[in-house]
Amino acid sequence: MQKTNLSQEICPYYSPEFEVIPQYITMKAGEIMKLNNKTASHFIFVLSGGITISFNQYKNRPVLENEMFFLFKNNHFKWKASADTTLLLSGYNTATFPCTNAKAGVLYNVKANIQFKCCGMVMKDEVRIIVNQMKYYLESGINCHHMYLLKYKELYLIFKHYYTYEEIVQVFYLSLKNDPFFSDQVLENYQKVKTVKELANLLGYGIKTFEKLFKENFDDSPYQWMQKRKALHILQKLMNPGISLKQIMYDFKFTTSSHFNFYCKQHLGASPTQIRSNNKDNNSKK
Numbered sequence: 001m002q003k004t005n006l007s008q009e010i011c012p013y014y015s016p017e018f019e020v021i022p023q024y025i026t027m028k029a030g031e032i033m034k035l036n037n038k039t040a041s042h043f044i045f046v047l048s049g050g051i052t053i054s055f056n057q058y059k060n061r062p063v064l065e066n067e068m069f070f071l072f073k074n075n076h077f078k079w080k081a082s083a084d085t086t087l088l089l090s091g092y093n094t095a096t097f098p099c100t101n102a103k104a105g106v107l108y109n110v111k112a113n114i115q116f117k118c119c120g121m122v123m124k125d126e127v128r129i130i131v132n133q134m135k136y137y138l139e140s141g142i143n144c145h146h147m148y149l150l151k152y153k154e155l156y157l158i159f160k161h162y163y164t165y166e167e168i169v170q171v172f173y174l175s176l177k178n179d180p181f182f183s184d185q186v187l188e189n190y191q192k193v194k195t196v197k198e199l200a201n202l203l204g205y206g207i208k209t210f211e212k213l214f215k216e217n218f219d220d221s222p223y224q225w226m227q228k229r230k231a232l233h234i235l236q237k238l239m240n241p242g243i244s245l246k247q248i249m250y251d252f253k254f255t256t257s258s259h260f261n262f263y264c265k266q267h268l269g270a271s272p273t274q275i276r277s278n279n280k281d282n283n284s285k286k
Helices: 098-102 104-111 125-139 145-162 165-175 182-192 196-203 207-218 222-238 245-251 257-268 272-285
Strands: 002-004 023-027 032-037 041-048 050-055 058-064 067-071 075-081 085-092
Touching: 023 125, 032 041, 041 050, 041 058, 041 125, 050 085, 058 067, 067 165, 085 125, 085 145, 104 165, 125 145, 145 165, 182 196, 182 207, 182 222, 196 207, 196 222, 207 222, 222 245, 222 257, 222 272, 245 257, 245 272, 257 272
Parallel strands: none
Antiparallel strands: 002 023, 023 085, 032 075, 041 067, 041 085, 050 058, 050 075
16 A cells, blocks of 8 residues: 655644645555544545445445545544555545535435435546545645645535535435534634633533533543644744744743743643744754
């Protein structure tokens, strides 16, 4: 098996919520690959050959050439190449727009009246164009999180305009839960608050209900997740030499340099100045 992908580097201007840069993978017939996607969903786009995929109670479900399959988070997936195969594996975090939010109820009504086939969905020409563009970007060495994120947003709207409700439900069947926009609500609002209780109140949930929904959607406690996100945002700003340490301390409410140093060593493994120095050295070698 061969993979072509670029490192998921921290960008000083953009902090993705999931692994944005896709992988181009070649597999020999009979070869097996596994994925334990705890925190992010993925898409498989089969460009040539074919695979059979297994997870939970579903065994050896076919995904053929020019088909795609949605790997919903918090599942263990295994797939086997039924022939020499090439595929694109990408992280995927759905983007919501007012028009798609408004039609969510329709999808739930459709889901209630169809049987899940659990097999590949044909990539229509419009999807194939996006997938080929991402493959070309990988081959060109483009390592821009934002570019790939825009492709995923474009893909989301392609589903809206070129696939029927029934087809959309078949693709995203496992992700259509009782509260489809919980993750999006969290991602849009968590930086506006300081505590888990404040976030729960802002989204209109009691703390116990919020913690339960959060665990189901993010496979982590809200406190631990918010701490990890805070550390990532601090690291993102430290990677940008145009932002002073004083400004970062102010933005994240650190009252003393010693407290900021202690936090960075504990959560990021080095002091702020060490992180900046290491980043400068790495950039000079490129």
